[in-house]
Amino acid sequence: MAPAEVLQRAIQAARAGRKIEARDLLIQIVETDPENEMAWVWLSGLVDSLEDRIIACEPLADLRNALAMGVVGDEESRVATRKREIMCTDRVRRETTRAATG
Numbered sequence: 676m677a678p679a680e681v682l683q684r685a686i687q688a689a690r691a692g693r694k695i696e697a698r699d700l701l702i703q704i705v706e707t708d709p710e711n712e713m714a715w716v717w718l719s720g721l722v723d724s725l726e727d728r729i730i731a732c733e734p735l736a737d738l739r740n741a742l743a744m745g746v747v748g749d750e751e752s753r754v755a756t757r758k759r760e761i762m763c764t765d766r767v768r769r770e771t772t773r774a775a776t777g
Contacts, residue, residue, distance in 0.1 A: 678708055686717060694721055709734060 676684075685700035698721045704714040712735060719731035 678704055678711065682711070682714055682717075685714070689717060689721060697721055705734070 681700055681704055685697045685704065688694075688700065689697035698718065701714050701718040701721065704711050705718060708714070715731050715734050719728050722728055722731055
């Protein structure tokens, strides 16, 4: 199955509440394509711990840095990556706030 098809299956599973299936598919994707931004964003929402959410967000920050330095991509890629990174880090912030307030 093509990576795009696996990603669509993972997203469908996540939306249907099949968290373990979705997480397994997303892990499969990021193991074979560590630069798949959408897989990392979805994965960050399906892991159980704050530490795992942070780990899932790190590749987006690394890719954003490469884009910012002009190593890869164009302006549209930089904007899309930044939006995905913000989604991911916002998720981590909410989790951190929830954990701190009890």
